[in-house]
Amino acid sequence: MPAKTPTELLRCAVETAKNAYAPYSKFHVGSALETADGHVFSGCNVENASYGLTICGERNAIFAMIAAGQKQIVQIAIVADGDVVPYPCGACRQVINEFADPDCPVYVAPAQNIDSYETMTLGELLPKSFKF
Numbered sequence: 001m002p003a004k005t006p007t008e009l010l011r012c013a014v015e016t017a018k019n020a021y022a023p024y025s026k027f028h029v030g031s032a033l034e035t036a037d038g039h040v041f042s043g044c045n046v047e048n049a050s051y052g053l054t055i056c057g058e059r060n061a062i063f064a065m066i067a068a069g070q071k072q073i074v075q076i077a078i079v080a081d082g083d084v085v086p087y088p089c090g091a092c093r094q095v096i097n098e099f100a101d102p103d104c105p106v107y108v109a110p111a112q113n114i115d116s117y118e119t120m121t122l123g124e125l126l127p128k129s130f131k132f
């Protein structure tokens, strides 16, 4: 059973989105995930003048998890500025898939209105995924 509520994870993502470095897109993304042992890791997007070097918020949360020695995501939240619902990009779906089961809940919401969050599973976002 996850220890955190969706709202707690979404709030953590909102706080982390405030640290996003997004001077080019102005699109501030925050993500927070819970691991199997109840730890929470968060990340924000970090852009670069060489645009292709940009890293998404979700992947930065996952990389923080790996650096701390954890490997199993049990739930993950993603928020972003404005009215856009920040469904994770294809690359992030594949990276989440490396460390989560298909039934892992993914919560997405505009940062300004997390009460309107949507829940979906990783398997819905990435059916028939590639995984060894």
Ligand code: THU
Binding pocket: 022, 025, 027, 029, 044, 045, 046, 047, 054, 055, 056, 057, 058, 086, 087, 088, 089, 092
């Ligand atoms: N971005 C994320 O952080 N996560 C996604 O899943 C999609 C896009 C970021 C990358 C870039 O800094 C900005 O949003 C606009 O693409």
